[in-house]
C-alpha cells in the first residue's frame with residue numbers, strides 16, 4: 084500500500100512543534116502500525132534525516148507505552164493499543180496523521196514521546212496496599228465475593244496508557260484514577276486504606292494539571308482495555324464515603 088504520513092515533530096517541551104510529511108510506497112497490510120513507523124524511520128535514516136521518536140516496549144498490548152493519536156483518535160480507529168493496530172485497517176493511498184497525546188499533564192518530550200510520569204505520581208499517592216497480607220496461602224484464605232473479584236479484575240486491566248486523557252475534552256485522568264481506586268477498594272486487603280487512597284489520589288490528579296470529569300464518556304470509548312465509565316461513579320461513591 085502507498086501511505087502518506089503527516090507526523091508531529093517537536094525537539095523538546097519548549098519547542099512549538101510542526102507537522103512533516105513522508106510517503107511510504109510499499110507498506111504491507113499485515114504490518115502493525117509500529118512496524119510501519121519502523122519502516123518510516125529506516126527511510127528517514129537512509130535520507131540522512133532524524134528518525135521519528137515514539138515510545139513502545141512490549142508491542143503486545145500490555146505495557147501501555149505506545150499511545151499516539153492517529154487521525155484524531157487515541158490509538159487509532161480500532162479499540163486496541165497502537166502496537167496491536169494493523170495496516171489492514173487503512174486503504175491504499177490513505178493519508179494518516181500521527182500526533183502525541185495532548186494534555187497539560189503529559190508534556191511532549193520529543194516528537195510523539197510524552198512524559199507519562201504524572202500517572203506514576205497518582206499511583207504513588209495511594210494506589211497501593213501497605214497491610215501485611217502474608218504469603219500466598221494466607222491471601223487465598225481470605226474470601227472475596229465473586230462479583231467483587233470480577234470487577235476488581237476488570238479494573239486491573241488498565242495498562243496506564245493515557246488514551247482516556249487524550250480523548251477527554253477536559254484532559255481528565257478520572258477513568259485511569261478510578262480504575263486504580265476501584266481495583267484496590269473492592270478487595271479486603273485494600274479496604275483499610277480506601278478513604279485516604281481516594282482523597283490522596285484525587286488531590287494528586289488535580290495537582291498534575293488533569294481536568295475534571297463532566298461525564299463526556301470519550302475516555303471509555305477510547306480505552307483499549309474497555310475500562311467502563313461506571314468506575315468513575317464508583318470512585319465518586321468512594322469519595323462520598325471518605326467524607
Ligand code: SF4
Nearest residue numbers: 241242244245247306
Ligand atoms: S483507563 Fe483505559 S485508556 Fe485510561 S489509562 Fe487505563 S487502559 Fe489506558
Ligand code: FES
Nearest residue numbers: 142146147149166
Ligand atoms: S508497546 Fe506495550 S502496549 Fe503497545
